[in-house]
Amino acid sequence: MARLTINGEARDFDVDPETPLLWVIREQAGLTGTKFGCGIAQCGACTVHIDGIATRSCAMPINAIAPEQKIVTIEGLSPDGSHPVQKAWLALDVPQCGYCQPGMIMAAAGLLQQNPNPNDEDISAEITNICRCGTYNRVRAAIKEAAKGGSTQAG
Template identity: 55%
Template sequence: MDITINGQLHQLDIEPDTPLLWVLRDELGLTGTKYGCGLAQCGACTVLVDGQPTRSCVTPVDAVAGSQIMTIEAVTQDPVGQKVVEAWVSQQVAQCGYCQSGQVMAATGLLKQTPKPSDEDIAAAMVNLCRCGTYNAIAAAVRHAAQA
């Protein structure tokens, strides 16, 4: 099976229903994308599939063959992603940091589709869980990135 991650084509010999998350982490060594729940509850595993924030823990790898997949490892190569990362740094969002890969990808997906989001847009898009409670900093960083 062929899949394209961060612009690079990978040939995989793997059960087609393996979740994309575990292909990224264990087969390709891209461990920036995190496992949190395995049920699409928390969003720590969020990647972009053709620009759409997608929870890779419940996405079978064969469902995304032929799609463009972007992970946190390539986020700064994307101009919107770069802005988001700079906002995450300037707003000092992260605490433990474990959910932040998924948060940054969700924000990047939002701003790619909606460059000037309203507070309601932000609330609707930024639904990933953060046990450290960085939610206010996350919202501030998304607003900051949208103005950058």
């Protein structure tokens, strides 16, 4: 039995302690916005926040997460879409196919929480998510736009 706090709700999950957080989020909690991409923490489609830090959930076993740690998924970032990153993504029409975008948004929100005014080098160093459609220029522009847009604290 594992107790996790996801999007502000503490829940118990009866799963193997080595189960990756991604699968608990998707299959047990029913939050399917977090995507599976590679399974080895390389692509970033599975990015969530753990205590405000962008974390790749596909390779994070739930036994590595303490019950008091706070997990935020794309659904919990801002349910009404008012987070500055979400607003910038819409304003600049960032997504193409959209599959990687929840992870990209979570990575960008994590970056801005740690560094509210990143330059191009900061963005390149921190946003290592893979986008098969190649929307990197729009992602960079949206991160800069969100940096101008006010608070970037996760909900």
